[in-house]
Amino acid sequence: MEQGPAAAVGTAGAVGAAAGASAPAAVAAAAAGASSSGVSAGYCPVPLPLSDSEQQCYSELFARCCCAPATSSSSGHPPPPAEVGRGAPLPGPAATAGANQVADLLRASQLPAETLHQITELCGAKRVGYFGPTQFYVALKLIAAAQSGLPVQVESIKCELPLPQFMALKNDSEIRYSNTTELHGMKCQIPYVTMEKNSFKRVDDGEKQQEKISPVMSPVSSPPSSPSNYQRVPLTYGYGKLRSGMDQMHAAPYETRQHALQQEGSTSGSHGPKPTRRQTSLIQSLSVEREPQESNSNYPDDPWRITEEQREYYINQFKSLQPDLSSFISGSLAKNFFTKSKLTIPELSYIWELSDVDCDGALTLPEFCAAFHLIVARKNGYPLPESLPQTLQPDYLQTAFLKSKWDCALFDSYSEPMPVNQQPRDLNRIEKSSIKEKTDLTAPAQDVTIDDKQALKISSVDEAMPKDLSVDTAAKPGLLPPPPALPPRPFVSQTDQVSEIELHPQLTRTPSQTEESGSPVKKDLPHSQPPSKPIRRKFRPENQVMENQELSSVTGTSSVPTVPTVKPHAPVQKQSSKQKKAIQTAIRKNKEANAVLARLNSELQQQLKEVHQERIALENQLEQLRPVTVL
Amino acid sequence: MAVCIAVIAKENYPLYIRSIPAEQELKFHYTVHTSLDVVDEKVSAMGKALVDQRELYLGLLYPTEDYKVYLLMPNGVSYKCKKLLIPCVKSMFPNQLHRYGYVTNSKVKFVMVVDSSNTALRDNEIRSMFRKLHNSYTDVMCNPFYNPGDRIHSRAFDNMVTSMMVQVC
Numbered sequence: 001m002e003q004g005p006a007a008a009v010g011t012a013g014a015v016g017a018a019a020g021a022s023a024p025a026a027v028a029a030a031a032a033g034a035s036s037s038g039v040s041a042g043y044c045p046v047p048l049p050l051s052d053s054e055q056q057c058y059s060e061l062f063a064r065c066c067c068a069p070a071t072s073s074s075s076g077h078p079p080p081p082a083e084v085g086r087g088a089p090l091p092g093p094a095a096t097a098g099a100n101q102v103a104d105l106l107r108a109s110q111l112p113a114e115t116l117h118q119i120t121e122l123c124g125a126k127r128v129g130y131f132g133p134t135q136f137y138v139a140l141k142l143i144a145a146a147q148s149g150l151p152v153q154v155e156s157i158k159c160e161l162p163l164p165q166f167m168a169l170k171n172d173s174e175i176r177y178s179n180t181t182e183l184h185g186m187k188c189q190i191p192y193v194t195m196e197k198n199s200f201k202r203v204d205d206g207e208k209q210q211e212k213i214s215p216v217m218s219p220v221s222s223p224p225s226s227p228s229n230y231q232r233v234p235l236t237y238g239y240g241k242l243r244s245g246m247d248q249m250h251a252a253p254y255e256t257r258q259h260a261l262q263q264e265g266s267t268s269g270s271h272g273p274k275p276t277r278r279q280t281s282l283i284q285s286l287s288v289e290r291e292p293q294e295s296n297s298n299y300p301d302d303p304w305r306i307t308e309e310q311r312e313y314y315i316n317q318f319k320s321l322q323p324d325l326s327s328f329i330s331g332s333l334a335k336n337f338f339t340k341s342k343l344t345i346p347e348l349s350y351i352w353e354l355s356d357v358d359c360d361g362a363l364t365l366p367e368f369c370a371a372f373h374l375i376v377a378r379k380n381g382y383p384l385p386e387s388l389p390q391t392l393q394p395d396y397l398q399t400a401f402l403k404s405k406w407d408c409a410l411f412d413s414y415s416e417p418m419p420v421n422q423q424p425r426d427l428n429r430i431e432k433s434s435i436k437e438k439t440d441l442t443a444p445a446q447d448v449t450i451d452d453k454q455a456l457k458i459s460s461v462d463e464a465m466p467k468d469l470s471v472d473t474a475a476k477p478g479l480l481p482p483p484p485a486l487p488p489r490p491f492v493s494q495t496d497q498v499s500e501i502e503l504h505p506q507l508t509r510t511p512s513q514t515e516e517s518g519s520p521v522k523k524d525l526p527h528s529q530p531p532s533k534p535i536r537r538k539f540r541p542e543n544q545v546m547e548n549q550e551l552s553s554v555t556g557t558s559s560v561p562t563v564p565t566v567k568p569h570a571p572v573q574k575q576s577s578k579q580k581k582a583i584q585t586a587i588r589k590n591k592e593a594n595a596v597l598a599r600l601n602s603e604l605q606q607q608l609k610e611v612h613q614e615r616i617a618l619e620n621q622l623e624q625l626r627p628v629t630v631l
Numbered sequence: 632m633a634v635c636i637a638v639i640a641k642e643n644y645p646l647y648i649r650s651i652p653a654e655q656e657l658k659f660h661y662t663v664h665t666s667l668d669v670v671d672e673k674v675s676a677m678g679k680a681l682v683d684q685r686e687l688y689l690g691l692l693y694p695t696e697d698y699k700v701y702l703l704m705p706n707g708v709s710y711k712c713k714k715l716l717i718p719c720v721k722s723m724f725p726n727q728l729h730r731y732g733y734v735t736n737s738k739v740k741f742v743m744v745v746d747s748s749n750t751a752l753r754d755n756e757i758r759s760m761f762r763k764l765h766n767s768y769t770d771v772m773c774n775p776f777y778n779p780g781d782r783i784h785s786r787a788f789d790n791m792v793t794s795m796m797v798q799v800c
Binding site for chain 1: 769770772773774775776777784785786787
């Protein structure tokens with residue numbers, strides 16, 4: 001019996017008929033199907049009569065919201081306004097829908113925000129704090145009621161209603177239209193599949209998955225919290241990417257449609273299990289982080305929540321200042337950057353105070369995003385808060401960034417080896433331009449070795465990736481930048497995190513090696529270390545850098561740059577990295593010396609001026625006295 | 632209870648000065664100013680020999696008038712606090728104005744004027760208060776938008792000072 005209405009509805013939709021055709025068909029099917037199974041296991045609070053079509057529709061929507069990565073409103077419906085309706089497997093009653101997706105869905109219903117809030121409240125999601133199947137189904141029913149013009153009340157859902165309608169994007173509808181003629185029953189999953197593919201595809205292109213949310217939402221609801229010019233650019237950019245991505249994936253393999261949503265990730269085998277894992281973990285993290293009623297950053301009542309495109313923009317800006325996403329932006333660098341925002345210095349000072357939580361004079365990525373967000377808010381007229389809002393706290397942002405950074409790092413390494421190669425070269429050049437002597441000599445040698453290291457590194461990144469998650473959070477506390485600006489470490493993003501793993505065992509070896517590394521720049525320390533795994537070899541530069549920092553922070557920056565070669569390695573690379581450390585230390589020392597000398601210079605200049613004045617006074621006196629002697 | 636807390640720069644001008652009964656602010660300003668002479672005297676007496684943690688804390692400057700003046704000179708650069716511990720100087724003045732001082736290597740001084748009528752402010756408590764002041768001061772220093780030598784407008788610093796003054800009162 002369930003199949004009947006399903007097939008009827010499916011074919012009705014498949015024809016792609018005009019809006020009116022399927023709606024009556026749906027209603028008819030609903031009427032034909034009667035209440036029947038209706039209430040599923042989890043409906044305790046409100047006995048909810050559901051027709052079969054509704055049942056299927058809701059269950060599929062729920063499944064989609066449960067398992068989907070941040071999908072857009074395409075999880076809604078085919079272009080002919082009404083429904084969907086197919087036999088997607090019903091998720092267990094214990095499953096909860098991702099709050100993010102539910103919010104997207106709710107907003108796609110194009111009801112006013114107040115109504116949506118009412119619905120959320122009524123369905124009990126606010127009460128229990130999540131969207132279980134019960135709440136979700138009730139919410140959908142309420143949406144249908146609201147869209148039919150009935151008041152949003154519990155009574156409304158008792159009667160027969162057409163299925164709730166969700167506005168779809170143009171892209172989705174295009175795809176759906178093209179697909180509907182071929183498919184029966186699973187066509188709604190196709191747009192979802194394409195969306196998911198898009199996410200994979202874009203991730204392959206080095207984008208983050210989260211970006212999909214915001215560009216998709218942009219036509220539907222303009223985020224009120226991001227009216228500034230900063231966001232316009234990422235919005236259009238992201239949206240353009242989305243369109244191109246979807247066009248490419250439009251011919252997505254149809255064979256995936258018969259898999260349950262949970263399996264969709266695995267069927268896209270070409271992308272590997274990792275994207276799926278990441279997606280699900282991403283969903284979980286997102287749904288855990290956010291409450292149902294404020295699950296999306298586009299909600300107008302929270303200007304302190306960073307939207308996805310904003311985050312993307314901030315991260316890009318961070319990268320322009322400091323390519324290593326896990327490292328710091330120094331205070332002076334950040335000052336120059338933020339001063340461009342034309343806010344007054346006291347306000348900027350206050351924003352810094354709010355965002356630099358650990359008060360170290362440098363900004364990590366979450367701190368930077370928080371500061372940037374505060375500046376944006378201030379420029380748009382929001383008064384600055386008394387204390388840092390919870391959604392801007394570094395630990396709150398850190399978990400979100402962790403995933404995205406991970407993705408970014410992974411796919412940067414996969415698909416963009418060249419820019420990464422260029423980065424260290426550029427960084428090296430920037431660093432060394434401040435030094436007069438050694439720059440030209442060592443830069444070419446190091447660049448060559450850098451390329452080798454990069455090539456080796458990329459191959460081992462995938463092995464390292466599983467460790468990144470646990471390590472990355474430790475990466476920050478482990479890094480101790482010396483008081484002067486930390487020279488950006490050339491081998492950034494990917495390998496920083498992994499190198500932390502080896503840092504601790506190395507630290508035990510470093511004391512034994514410090515005395516050996518008496519001559520700083522000269523290399524060829526005895527390879528006292530047992531031969532280590534291939535992974536370690538590539539990340540040794542980072543290890544050395546961090547060890548150097550550790551050591552230098554302990555022994556003072558004036559100490560000889562200790563470059564313990566912890567691992568057996570090709571002599572060429574070791575020498576170059578040691579030289580790099582030496583150069584960095586020399587840079588620091590020179591900067592300090594410069595500062596001291598500058599101060600001394602200014603003091604001496606002042607003294608010189610005073611002496612000049614005294615001399616002039618004395619000469620005047622002499623002039624006055626002279627005629628007296630001549631008698 | 633601190634009735635007045637002042638941060639004096641190396642050149643002996645105030646970076647931050649705040650007192651609780653606002654109408655007596657001028658009086659406290661003078662108090663702090665006169666304390667600076669005592670500070671310099673103590674500092675020159677100490678010389679450079681002492682580089683201990685406890686040595687930045689100058690202790691009670693002179694328990695004159697109504698309040699005790701405590702002086703603190705935080706170390707602006709190095710994070711190793713150095714305090715100068717100097718025995719309290721008893722004075723003939725009947726009033727109980729206690730001032731305590733604390734000097735750092737960068738010659739930035741904190742002066743704290745304490746109402747001794749509430750007594751029982753032990754040395755350790757004063758030190759801990761100075762430590763908190765010091766930490767807040769270094770946080771202010773870390774802000775790249777703060778130019779050394781400016782007045783301190785940091786809200787976090789204000790809040791910390793308020794908490795100290797209120798608590799003590």
